[in-house]
Amino acid sequence: MTRSHEPLIRLARFKVEELQKQLADIDRVRTSLNDQIERLEASVPEEQAAATDNKDGYIAYGSYAQAVIKRKQNIRSSLDEVDQQADGIRERLEAAFRELKKYELLEERRVARIEDALRAEEQAELDEIAQTRRRQAH
Template sequence: MTRSHEPLIRLARFKVEELQKQMAELDRSKGALISQIERLEASVPEEQAVATQSRDGYLAYGSYAQAVIKRKENIRSSLDEVEVQADALRDRLGDAFQELKKFEVLEERRLAHIERALRAAEQDELDEIAQIRHRRPN
């Protein structure tokens, strides 16, 4: 009789869960970066309105706008890095799912084989009982 694949299944399932946690963390990071960009973009009209109210504000707005543009570029760069990491992690997660599925299929086959063997043994036993009864005089 072959050995159970349960330890391999547990290990593969743990690996899948860990990779899923990492993916969720990357998704949270991506969401935070997108929120930062949205906040920066939302602040621009407010600053434009303030800048039009005074000459000093108007002069300072140019520096502010350049800083916002640079910050958005930096955030988008970070967002690109997160996407690269997420793509690589998706590949690893796909491989881990395939490995888990492979072990689960092997275990299903092993259990089905055991079930067939038990049914065959039971049938052999019933056949033997039937033969014994058939040979006995009534």
């Protein structure tokens, strides 16, 4: 009989689960970065309104607006990096999933061969019993 593929299946399943966790972490980071952009964009109208109230606020708003623009650029750069990481993890996840399926299929085939051999053995025993009874009946 061939060896079980269960250890390989467990290892491959572990790889798949770890990569899925990494992808979920990346998705949380992406959500957080998008939330930061939304908060920055939501703060702009408030700051514009405050800037129109007095001269000092109006002067300070220019610096604030530049800082917001720069911060959004930095966050978008971070989003691009996160997306690249996610793409890499997705590719590794697809490969790990294919590997898992390969091992599972090999194990299914191994088990099916064992079951076929057992059925053949049982059938041979039944055939032998039937022949013995036939001989005894004659």
